[in-house]
Amino acid sequence: MAPTQKFFQVIRPDTDFDFIGSRKYWIGLSIALVLLSLLMLPINAYVIKDRGRMLNWGIDFRGGTEIIVEFTNPVEAGAVRKALAAKGYSNADVVQYGSSMEGGLSNSYMIRMSAVSVMSAEQAQKTEVSLAHVGEAVLKKLESSEGGDKVYLRFDRAIEPSVLAAALKSAGVNTTQIQPFGPPDDHTYEATLIGLDTEIRTALEAKLGANAVKNIPQVSSVGAKAGKQLQIDGLRAILGAIVLILVYTAFRFDFRYGPGAIVALIHDSIITVGAFALTYKEFSLTTLAAILTIIGLSMNDTIVVFDRIRENASRYRDRAFDRVVNHAINETLSRTILTSATVFFVTLAMNIFGTGVIRDFAFAMNVGVIVGTYSSIFIASPILIWLNDKYVAVQKRQSARQSRRPIRREDEPVET
Structure with missing residues (x-):
């Protein structure tokens, strides 16, 4: 058997x-x-002050930008937060990314912020006031693209792009390109803003030193x-x-x-x-x-x-x-x-x-x-x-x- x-x-x-x-x-x-x-x-939303939301929504659900920054040398998370706050991003979340640590310091951080553009709603209002009159031209309308990477300005008459670029820079708005948009008699101009990653790099290196940022390998934004x-x-x-x-x-x-x-x-x-x-x-x-x-x-x-x-x-x-x-x-x-x-x-x-x-x-x-x-x-x-x-x-x-x-x-x- x-x-x-x-x-x-x-x-x-x-x-x-x-x-x-x-x-x-x-x-x-x-x-x-x-x-x-x-x-x-x-309890999370109304009792625990450090939380403020029912769930810790990712940028997929709450909107905003998530940036991974790699530094040349290890830095403290607090120093990164201070550098961002000096540029106006006071509510940014800075968390360690990866596992490389030296005495409580890290080379890589993930930065989460509610902004999806270098131009916030508050700054857009200030810019609209600053550009109310550019020479003899009168600003009729200012609006941002859905992705926040471009701004559209409509005037009552034609204006030189170089003049408009200078006016935007004096208002604290940095651009990479300005060109006419739409029909010529519409007098609308499209201003392409610098990327948020460029803005973050500039803000960090202004406080942490030149070439402090080694690389920004990932930028994700959701409106x-x-x-x-x-x-x-x-x-x-x-x-x-x-x-x-x-x-x-x-x-x-x-x-x-x-x-x-x-x-x-x-x-x-x-x-x-x-x-x-x-x-x-x-x-x-x-x-x-x-x-x-x-x-x-x-x-x-x-x-x-x-x-x-x-x-x-x-x-x-x-x-x-x-x-x-x-x-x-x-x-x-x-x-x-x-x-x-x-x-x-x-x-x-x-x-x-x-x-x-x-x-x-x-x-x-x-x-x-x-x-x-x-x-x-x-x-x-x-x-x-x-x-x-x-x-x-x-x-x-x-x-x-x-x-x-x-x-x-x-x-x-x-x-x-």
Whole structure:
């Protein structure tokens, strides 16, 4: 006889943990975590002064510019902030980028600021006042391009570009090119402003010394309007994913299974967002992608459990439905742990050794894998039991009215 092949098993097939028996305690824990997650949002916005926002929105959502600056020699973050403040960027966030440190100093920093252009709204107003009269020409209109890299000035008569360049420079606006724009009789001129990276380099070297900035390898800008739109689009993406999953479960199973899966997904999303609210890590488009990934992973795990529940419900018709559900969870527990642990440890390595948005993505995945696995067992399944009990009770009442027979005792096995 050939030897029996043995496989490594995390959970033995005959394991019988009573998950459903203690569901009230786990549901209570979930409610507490969800409430804490929601409560952290207004606390961040109105109570904790150093935060000021519900979430630490990345420039993708709040708008602004993110610049990575590499210095020739190690410098203090405070010195960088002072140099930027002297140029008018007093609210800039300066954080270490990379891991090279010498006595608390760093060669590379990531600078985040709300500005997307060298010309702020306040400076635009001052410039409009300064250029009200350029020689005999009268300024009719001044407006900036959507990207903030150009300014359009309309006068009542023609004016020499060199004269306009000198007027702009005297108003504190540095340009690289000025040329007529549109029809000749419109007297509109397009002024191309210097880049924000050039402005930042000039500001830093003015305080830290010539050639203090070695390189500016990355500059990313998002307008405030675009940031708001991305917030709306991100919420739509999450809601759209949940709606499509609800439709899928309606076709795959029946109405009793769908609500539990959806509540579990909402539970996972809220707690993951709450983890970002609590730690105040940056919430960017990459984080949103992680949440959508979590929704998919959690749904996959829930479907595996539900599929086994449906299979066992037809196989063990003599058992109460909550016992059928508990047995199905135990049967799929080994698969659930192995799958979730694989994803968790991979993303944990990314969280430990990664940098920037990679680490934020991995952190979201770490939290999401834990709560997603938890919700498949302790949220989706108990809701399914509750809905099934309601469904069976309605069926019994209808059957009793039709046959005029007494309702069966509550302690008898529940049919599915």
